[in-house]
Amino acid sequence: MATLALLLLFYLFHLQLDVHALPSSSDYDFSYMKSVYSASDLPLKEEYDYIIVGGGTAGCPLAATLSANYSILVLERGSVPASYPLVLKSSGLLTNLLQEDDGETPAQRFTSEDGVANVRGRVLGGSSMLNGGFFSRADDQFYNESGIDWDMDAVEEAYQWVEDTIVYQPNLSAWQSIFRDALLEARVGPDNGFSLQHLVGTKTSGSIFDNEGRRHGAVELLNRGELKNLKVAVEAYAERIIFSSKTSGVTAIGVVYSDSKGRTHEAFIRDEGEVILSAGAIGSPQLLLLSGVGPVAHLSSHTIPVVSQNPDVGNYMFDNPRNNINIVVPFALDPSVLQVVGITNDFNYIEALSYNTSFTFPQPFSFYSNGITPLELSVATIVEKFSGPLSSGSLRLVSSTDVKVSPTVRFNYFEEPEDLVRCVRGMRTVGDMLKTDSMARLKFEDLEGAEGFRFLGPSLPSNQSDDVSMEAFCRSTVTTIWHYHGGCVVGKVVDGDLRVVGTNSLRVVDGSIFNTSPGTNPQATLMMIGRYVGLRMLQKREEAKQIIYYQRK
Known part of the structure; x- marks a missing residue:
């Protein structure tokens, strides 16, 4: 059990990589x-001019950008x-x-x-300081279905600003090379080489780890701000948002x-x-609810005064x-x-990692005086997820007064039949x-010369054409890839400018606004x-100043 737990946790905040002319390392x-x-x-x-709640993956670049012209407080x-x-x-x-x-740890655990x-x-720096570092741009579906009217030239410039700062090109490992070749043999093509773009086929992507193993997360994007205008607490x-109805x-x-x-x-x-x-995706809907923005029945059940009724705060919680x-x-x-x-063409995403683990065997197999024989094993893992998903759940408060108490959340994995179909595929x-x-070189040969794989944990059903067996495998082995999103989705809780519907001067900028995952x-x-x-935001404030200026003239 301890070995399996170690295995599962190794995937946490999964790892991947893509870029153009990027440096190989940086202090x-x-x-x-x-x-x-x-x-x-x-x-x-x-x-302050702006208060940003959360110094994470989105909050750090947002704070750095706004600090060019305004005073910023970041609450982390x-x-x-x-x-x-x-x-x-x-x-x-x-x-x-x-x-x-x-x-006090950098990773807070919760169980759905x-x-x-x-x-x-x-x-x-948020989860960018915990994840596996994989950096790949969003797919077209995300932009088309996000509910946001994107300026794609500005999107390109924003990506480039990030990539020039903290993204690196990785050196491909032996297992990753084997895995890449197996994907291409299995007709997951074409071979797209190295790219940060979302491309159907097989590719190597970018990383926020440099080739010396140093992490360069979203926190380093703060360095590109006007530090004299920036205060990070x-x-x-x-605990709650202060509202005025004057x-x-x-x-x-x-x-x-x-x-x-x-x-x-x-x-x-x-x-x-x-x-x-x-x-x-957990903290933003939680804070809205604690502040009285959300479903009336839920707020009333916690004796929280309703500031703004919104039945969808905490709904549409997705996890791949x-x-x-x-x-x-x-x-x-x-x-x-x-x-x-x-x-794949169906937007299944298949990735891989490798690691070493050890087992111990008691006497009489031991050659050591302490009665324990260690056995070192290398393990290669192949991971699958898919875009979407269609199944969703909800988030609800446990405590009406203590923000440190995590809310409950349910994702309802495979509730929608199409999600199960996509897992099987x-x-x-x-x-x-x-x-x-x-993949043949990863097989063991037994005493009679027969070759086969040895699995740590469940293996795929022997008859993979049997839908029932494959569906049972998907259900019994499901876990998270830590890409949960939703709770303040566009068109429900926030509008196309990410302003909270029914309020003024309140915006949400993080993964809680997503109604679909943006790719890998x-x-x-x-x-x-x-x-x-x-x-x-800087552009619109400048435009507003110009309008006022000309009106006064």
Whole structure:
């Protein structure tokens, strides 16, 4: 059981890679620390142009962008990466994810009502400081179905701004090369080589790990801001949004937050400013509910005064199901993170990693005096997920007063039959890969000369043409790939400009706005959106100034 738990946690915040003329390595840049403060050192009342709740994957590029012209307060519930040094290097991935959650760790654990264990980021830089580093742009479906009127030239510029700062081209490992060849043999083509674009076929992608194993997450995007205009409060728990109804409609005017000493602070926004939620797919809908924005019946059941009725806050919670097989390899294999992806015409995504694990055997097999024989094994894993999904669930409060208590969430994996069909289709492609010449070298030979794979954990059904067996495999092995999204989706909770419907001066910029996943991994899209929205906001404020100027003339 311990070995299987280790295996599952190794996938956490999965790894992948893509880029153009990118550097191979770079030292850390901690310049942003000039703008970081412990929340307990800040005044009990302050005023800013913008308040961003959440210094994560979207919040950091958003804050950096807006700081060009305005004063910014970022409220981050975790601490700085330097407080958890292992988040800064690829070798620390497992340790960060395996350590017990004592409330101070960079990864906060939660288990959905589906019974699937999951994780939230709790560190400046968010989940980009915990994940496997894979960086790949969104697919066309995401833009077409997002409900946002995109300026694609600005999208390209925003991606480029991120990629020029923290994205690197990886060196392909031995297992990733075998995996790539097996994908192509299984007709997951064409061979797209190395690319950051979302392309059907097989490709190598980019990483926020450089080739020295150093992580360069969203936190380093803060370095591109105007640091004198930027104040980042760490260990700051946003408790609720402050609203005023004195003007037309319900208007956000500030945020109440607490520090590590339990003191309560109030931060307010100046005229024309905004409160922006970037607390993620769990944190943003939770904060709206705690602040009285949401379904009346649910708020009333927690005796929370209704500020703005919105029946869809916390609804449309999606999580991409992950299914995989783990192959014990008959030779030593270096550990590798996800570097290659196969994208089918049906938008199944197939990726791979490798790692080493050990088993122990008691006497009489032991040659050691302590009675234990260690056996080192290399394991190659093939992972499958699909875009979407169609199945969704909901998020609801557990506590009406304590933001540190995680809400309950259910994702309803495979509730929609088409999701199960897509899982079966994707795992059949994995089965096709096992029949390729490229994968043959991973087989063991028994005493009679017969060859076959050895699996750690479940193997695919022997009859992969049998729908019932394949569906049972998908259901019994489902887990998360940590790409959950929704809860504040566009067209339901926020409009096309990501403003919270029924309120003023309140916006949401994070994965909670997604009604579909943006491809293989969401972090590239989230960083792009942070930059993109920030630039749009700067542009609109400048346009408003020009209108006022000409009206006065």
